[in-house]
Amino acid sequence: MGTDVYLLGHEAAEDQRLVRQSQEMAGEASWLFDQLDLPVGARAIDLGCGPSGVLEQLSVRVGSSGTVVGLERGGDTLARARAFVAEHGLHNVELIQGDARATGLPPGSFDLVHARLVLVNVPRPEEIVREMVALARPGGVVASHEADYLPHRCDPPCAAWDRLFELFHAHSRDHGIDLFVGRRSHRLLREAGLTDIQVRPLIHVYPKGHPRREIFVHFIQNVRAELLEAGRIEAKELDNLMTELVAHLAREDVLVISHMFFQVWGRKPNQAG
Ligand SMILES: C[S@@+](CC[C@H](N)C(=O)[O-])C[C@H]1O[C@@H](n2cnc3c(N)ncnc32)[C@H](O)[C@@H]1O
Structure with missing residues:
Protein backbone atom coordinates (compact mmCIF):
# COMPACT_ATOMS: atom_id res chain seq x y z
CA MET A 1 0.00 0.00 0.00
CA GLY A 2 2.68 2.50 1.00
CA THR A 3 5.08 1.61 -1.80
CA ASP A 4 5.45 4.28 -4.45
CA VAL A 5 5.11 2.35 -7.67
CA TYR A 6 4.76 3.53 -11.23
CA LEU A 7 1.94 1.36 -12.51
CA LEU A 8 3.24 0.61 -15.98
CA GLY A 9 6.90 -0.12 -15.33
CA HIS A 10 10.04 0.93 -17.20
CA GLU A 11 10.55 -1.76 -19.81
CA ALA A 12 12.00 -0.75 -23.18
CA ALA A 13 8.75 -1.73 -24.92
CA GLU A 14 6.77 0.57 -22.60
CA ASP A 15 9.14 3.45 -23.38
CA GLN A 16 8.79 2.80 -27.13
CA ARG A 17 5.04 2.93 -26.68
CA LEU A 18 5.41 6.25 -24.84
CA VAL A 19 7.51 7.80 -27.64
CA ARG A 20 4.89 6.79 -30.23
CA GLN A 21 2.12 8.07 -27.97
CA SER A 22 3.89 11.43 -27.58
CA GLN A 23 3.91 11.76 -31.38
CA GLU A 24 0.21 10.91 -31.54
CA MET A 25 -0.56 13.43 -28.81
CA ALA A 26 1.54 16.22 -30.33
CA GLY A 27 -1.51 18.08 -31.67
CA GLU A 28 -3.22 18.06 -28.28
CA ALA A 29 -0.08 19.21 -26.53
CA SER A 30 0.36 22.03 -29.06
CA TRP A 31 -3.21 23.14 -28.46
CA LEU A 32 -2.57 23.28 -24.73
CA PHE A 33 0.68 25.23 -25.08
CA ASP A 34 -1.08 27.68 -27.44
CA GLN A 35 -3.36 28.61 -24.52
CA LEU A 36 -0.48 29.40 -22.19
CA ASP A 37 1.34 32.32 -23.85
CA LEU A 38 4.72 30.77 -23.20
CA PRO A 39 7.22 33.39 -24.36
CA VAL A 40 10.50 32.75 -26.12
CA GLY A 41 13.16 32.73 -23.42
CA ALA A 42 10.87 31.10 -20.85
CA ARG A 43 11.91 28.41 -18.40
CA ALA A 44 9.71 25.30 -18.46
CA ILE A 45 9.77 21.89 -16.80
CA ASP A 46 8.12 18.60 -17.78
CA LEU A 47 7.79 16.40 -14.68
CA GLY A 48 7.78 12.65 -15.33
CA CYS A 49 8.87 13.36 -18.90
CA GLY A 50 9.39 9.69 -19.76
CA PRO A 51 11.53 8.95 -22.82
CA SER A 52 10.36 12.06 -24.74
CA GLY A 53 7.23 13.63 -23.21
CA VAL A 54 6.70 17.15 -24.52
CA LEU A 55 10.39 18.06 -24.45
CA GLU A 56 10.70 18.74 -28.17
CA GLN A 57 7.60 20.93 -28.32
CA LEU A 58 8.63 22.96 -25.29
CA SER A 59 12.16 23.25 -26.62
CA VAL A 60 10.91 24.81 -29.87
CA ARG A 61 8.53 27.14 -28.04
CA VAL A 62 11.03 28.60 -25.56
CA GLY A 63 13.76 28.86 -28.21
CA SER A 64 17.50 28.98 -27.77
CA SER A 65 17.27 31.69 -25.10
CA GLY A 66 14.91 29.55 -23.01
CA THR A 67 15.41 26.39 -20.98
CA VAL A 68 13.44 23.18 -20.68
CA VAL A 69 14.06 20.77 -17.84
CA GLY A 70 12.87 17.18 -18.17
CA LEU A 71 12.67 15.39 -14.84
CA GLU A 72 12.23 11.61 -14.75
CA ARG A 73 12.62 9.08 -11.97
CA GLY A 74 13.38 5.94 -13.97
CA GLY A 75 17.10 5.61 -14.79
CA ASP A 76 16.63 3.55 -17.98
CA THR A 77 13.85 5.84 -19.14
CA LEU A 78 16.03 8.88 -18.45
CA ALA A 79 18.80 7.33 -20.55
CA ARG A 80 16.29 6.95 -23.40
CA ALA A 81 15.26 10.59 -22.94
CA ARG A 82 18.94 11.60 -23.18
CA ALA A 83 19.24 9.69 -26.45
CA PHE A 84 16.05 11.36 -27.71
CA VAL A 85 17.33 14.84 -26.81
CA ALA A 86 20.71 14.19 -28.46
CA GLU A 87 19.13 12.71 -31.58
CA HIS A 88 16.82 15.71 -31.99
CA GLY A 89 19.52 18.28 -31.16
CA LEU A 90 17.50 19.84 -28.34
CA HIS A 91 20.31 22.03 -27.01
CA ASN A 92 18.14 23.95 -24.55
CA VAL A 93 16.86 20.80 -22.80
CA GLU A 94 18.41 19.66 -19.55
CA LEU A 95 17.52 16.24 -18.12
CA ILE A 96 17.50 15.42 -14.43
CA GLN A 97 16.87 12.18 -12.61
CA GLY A 98 14.60 12.89 -9.67
CA ASP A 99 11.32 12.45 -7.87
CA ALA A 100 8.50 14.73 -8.99
CA ARG A 101 7.25 14.81 -5.37
CA ALA A 102 10.45 16.41 -4.11
CA THR A 103 12.58 17.65 -6.98
CA GLY A 104 15.06 19.62 -4.88
CA LEU A 105 14.86 22.37 -7.55
CA PRO A 106 14.50 25.99 -6.40
CA PRO A 107 10.87 26.92 -5.70
CA GLY A 108 9.36 29.59 -7.93
CA SER A 109 11.92 29.04 -10.67
CA PHE A 110 9.74 28.09 -13.70
CA ASP A 111 7.37 30.01 -15.96
CA LEU A 112 5.62 26.75 -16.85
CA VAL A 113 5.38 23.49 -14.93
CA HIS A 114 3.82 20.64 -16.91
CA ALA A 115 3.08 16.96 -16.27
CA ARG A 116 1.27 14.51 -18.52
CA LEU A 117 -0.08 11.07 -17.58
CA VAL A 118 1.92 10.94 -14.38
CA LEU A 119 -0.82 11.39 -11.75
CA VAL A 120 -2.87 8.46 -13.08
CA ASN A 121 0.03 6.10 -12.57
CA VAL A 122 1.20 6.92 -9.05
CA PRO A 123 -0.10 6.98 -5.48
CA ARG A 124 -0.55 10.29 -3.64
CA PRO A 125 -0.88 12.46 -6.77
CA GLU A 126 -1.54 15.52 -4.60
CA GLU A 127 2.11 15.50 -3.51
CA ILE A 128 3.25 15.86 -7.11
CA VAL A 129 0.71 18.63 -7.74
CA ARG A 130 1.97 20.50 -4.66
CA GLU A 131 5.52 20.31 -5.98
CA MET A 132 4.33 21.50 -9.41
CA VAL A 133 2.79 24.58 -7.86
CA ALA A 134 5.83 25.18 -5.67
CA LEU A 135 8.12 25.12 -8.73
CA ALA A 136 6.08 27.71 -10.64
CA ARG A 137 7.04 31.35 -10.21
CA PRO A 138 4.34 33.70 -8.89
CA GLY A 139 2.24 34.49 -11.97
CA GLY A 140 3.52 31.35 -13.71
CA VAL A 141 1.43 28.55 -15.17
CA VAL A 142 0.91 24.93 -14.11
CA ALA A 143 -0.55 22.57 -16.73
CA SER A 144 -1.65 18.97 -16.50
CA HIS A 145 -2.89 16.37 -18.99
CA GLU A 146 -4.41 13.40 -17.19
CA ALA A 147 -6.45 10.33 -17.91
CA ASP A 148 -9.61 8.93 -16.37
CA TYR A 149 -10.54 5.31 -17.13
CA LEU A 150 -14.31 5.85 -16.95
CA PRO A 151 -15.18 5.48 -20.66
CA HIS A 152 -12.30 3.17 -21.60
CA ARG A 153 -14.28 0.14 -22.76
CA CYS A 154 -15.14 -1.52 -26.05
CA ASP A 155 -18.36 -2.00 -27.92
CA PRO A 156 -19.69 -4.62 -28.44
CA PRO A 157 -18.67 -5.39 -24.85
CA CYS A 158 -16.26 -8.18 -24.03
CA ALA A 159 -16.39 -10.26 -20.82
CA ALA A 160 -12.59 -10.67 -20.90
CA TRP A 161 -12.12 -6.87 -20.98
CA ASP A 162 -14.45 -6.45 -18.01
CA ARG A 163 -12.74 -9.16 -15.96
CA LEU A 164 -9.25 -7.83 -16.79
CA PHE A 165 -10.34 -4.33 -15.89
CA GLU A 166 -11.59 -5.59 -12.51
CA LEU A 167 -8.15 -7.09 -11.87
CA PHE A 168 -6.32 -3.99 -13.07
CA HIS A 169 -8.54 -1.75 -10.98
CA ALA A 170 -8.03 -3.86 -7.83
CA HIS A 171 -4.26 -3.94 -8.43
CA SER A 172 -4.15 -0.16 -8.87
CA ARG A 173 -6.33 0.51 -5.83
CA ASP A 174 -4.14 -1.70 -3.64
CA HIS A 175 -1.17 0.43 -4.65
CA GLY A 176 -3.03 3.65 -3.88
CA ILE A 177 -3.40 4.52 -7.58
CA ASP A 178 -6.58 6.31 -8.68
CA LEU A 179 -7.47 5.30 -12.24
CA PHE A 180 -10.12 8.03 -12.22
CA VAL A 181 -7.87 10.90 -11.13
CA GLY A 182 -8.44 12.82 -14.38
CA ARG A 183 -11.83 14.17 -13.30
CA ARG A 184 -10.41 15.57 -10.05
CA SER A 185 -7.17 16.95 -11.45
CA HIS A 186 -8.83 20.40 -11.61
CA ARG A 187 -9.54 20.07 -7.88
CA LEU A 188 -5.99 18.98 -7.05
CA LEU A 189 -4.64 22.05 -8.84
CA ARG A 190 -7.15 24.33 -7.12
CA GLU A 191 -6.43 22.88 -3.67
CA ALA A 192 -2.73 23.41 -4.27
CA GLY A 193 -3.37 27.14 -4.68
CA LEU A 194 -3.83 27.80 -8.40
CA THR A 195 -6.38 30.27 -9.72
CA ASP A 196 -7.97 30.88 -13.17
CA ILE A 197 -8.31 27.15 -13.66
CA GLN A 198 -9.46 25.97 -17.05
CA VAL A 199 -10.39 22.50 -18.20
CA ARG A 200 -10.52 20.92 -21.64
CA PRO A 201 -11.88 17.38 -21.97
CA LEU A 202 -10.71 15.03 -24.72
CA ILE A 203 -12.02 11.69 -25.81
CA HIS A 204 -11.25 9.52 -28.82
CA VAL A 205 -12.31 6.30 -30.45
CA TYR A 206 -9.86 3.65 -31.57
CA PRO A 207 -11.27 1.78 -34.55
CA LYS A 208 -9.47 -1.19 -36.08
CA GLY A 209 -6.01 -0.09 -37.19
CA HIS A 210 -5.72 2.77 -34.67
CA PRO A 211 -2.27 2.70 -33.01
CA ARG A 212 -3.74 2.99 -29.49
CA ARG A 213 -6.50 0.40 -29.95
CA GLU A 214 -4.61 -2.23 -27.94
CA ILE A 215 -3.43 0.06 -25.15
CA PHE A 216 -5.34 -1.88 -22.49
CA VAL A 217 -3.74 -5.13 -23.67
CA HIS A 218 -0.31 -3.50 -23.25
CA PHE A 219 -1.19 -2.26 -19.77
CA ILE A 220 -2.20 -5.76 -18.67
CA GLN A 221 1.02 -7.17 -20.13
CA ASN A 222 2.96 -4.55 -18.16
CA VAL A 223 1.44 -5.66 -14.84
CA ARG A 224 1.12 -9.39 -15.68
CA ALA A 225 3.91 -10.55 -13.38
CA GLU A 226 2.54 -8.51 -10.48
CA LEU A 227 -1.01 -9.79 -10.95
CA LEU A 228 0.30 -13.36 -10.83
CA GLU A 229 2.67 -12.70 -7.95
CA ALA A 230 -0.15 -11.16 -5.90
CA GLY A 231 -2.23 -14.32 -6.55
CA ARG A 232 -5.04 -12.32 -8.14
CA ILE A 233 -5.38 -14.84 -10.96
CA GLU A 234 -3.78 -18.03 -12.27
CA ALA A 235 -1.50 -17.74 -15.31
CA LYS A 236 -3.66 -20.01 -17.45
CA GLU A 237 -6.83 -18.06 -16.79
CA LEU A 238 -5.04 -14.77 -17.44
CA ASP A 239 -3.65 -16.06 -20.71
CA ASN A 240 -7.09 -17.27 -21.78
CA LEU A 241 -8.61 -13.88 -21.01
CA MET A 242 -5.86 -12.14 -22.98
CA THR A 243 -6.40 -14.44 -25.96
CA GLU A 244 -10.13 -13.70 -25.83
CA LEU A 245 -9.52 -9.96 -25.60
CA VAL A 246 -7.00 -9.85 -28.45
CA ALA A 247 -9.36 -11.87 -30.67
CA HIS A 248 -12.20 -9.47 -29.82
CA LEU A 249 -10.08 -6.43 -30.69
CA ALA A 250 -9.15 -8.03 -34.02
CA ARG A 251 -12.79 -7.80 -35.11
CA GLU A 252 -13.72 -5.06 -37.58
CA ASP A 253 -17.03 -4.34 -35.82
CA VAL A 254 -15.49 -3.64 -32.40
CA LEU A 255 -14.93 -0.02 -31.40
CA VAL A 256 -12.64 0.92 -28.51
CA ILE A 257 -13.47 4.08 -26.60
CA SER A 258 -10.44 5.90 -25.22
CA HIS A 259 -9.84 7.15 -21.73
CA MET A 260 -11.29 10.53 -20.98
CA PHE A 261 -8.41 12.99 -20.89
CA PHE A 262 -8.43 16.25 -18.97
CA GLN A 263 -6.14 19.09 -19.89
CA ASN A 270 1.28 36.74 -7.75
CA GLN A 271 0.74 37.33 -4.05
CA ALA A 272 1.19 34.47 -1.61
CA GLY A 273 -1.99 33.72 0.39
C1 LIG B 1 2.79 7.38 -18.62
S1 LIG B 1 4.42 7.98 -18.49
C2 LIG B 1 4.19 9.55 -19.29
C3 LIG B 1 5.49 10.11 -19.81
C4 LIG B 1 5.37 11.49 -20.43
N1 LIG B 1 4.91 12.46 -19.45
C5 LIG B 1 4.48 11.49 -21.64
O1 LIG B 1 3.39 12.04 -21.59
O2 LIG B 1 4.90 10.92 -22.65
C6 LIG B 1 4.67 8.48 -16.80
C7 LIG B 1 6.11 8.78 -16.47
O3 LIG B 1 6.17 9.36 -15.17
C8 LIG B 1 7.32 8.87 -14.50
N2 LIG B 1 7.14 9.00 -13.06
C9 LIG B 1 6.25 8.36 -12.26
N3 LIG B 1 6.38 8.77 -10.98
C10 LIG B 1 7.37 9.67 -10.96
C11 LIG B 1 7.95 10.45 -9.93
N4 LIG B 1 7.54 10.37 -8.66
N5 LIG B 1 8.96 11.28 -10.26
C12 LIG B 1 9.39 11.39 -11.53
N6 LIG B 1 8.87 10.68 -12.56
C13 LIG B 1 7.87 9.83 -12.28
C14 LIG B 1 7.40 7.43 -14.95
O4 LIG B 1 8.68 6.90 -14.72
C15 LIG B 1 7.02 7.55 -16.42
O5 LIG B 1 8.15 7.76 -17.23
Missing part, protein backbone atom coordinates in the same frame (compact mmCIF):
# COMPACT_ATOMS: atom_id res chain seq x y z
CA VAL A 264 -6.20 21.41 -16.91
CA TRP A 265 -4.20 24.58 -16.41
CA GLY A 266 -4.11 27.48 -13.99
CA ARG A 267 -2.01 30.33 -12.72
CA LYS A 268 -0.05 30.67 -9.52
CA PRO A 269 -1.17 33.87 -7.78
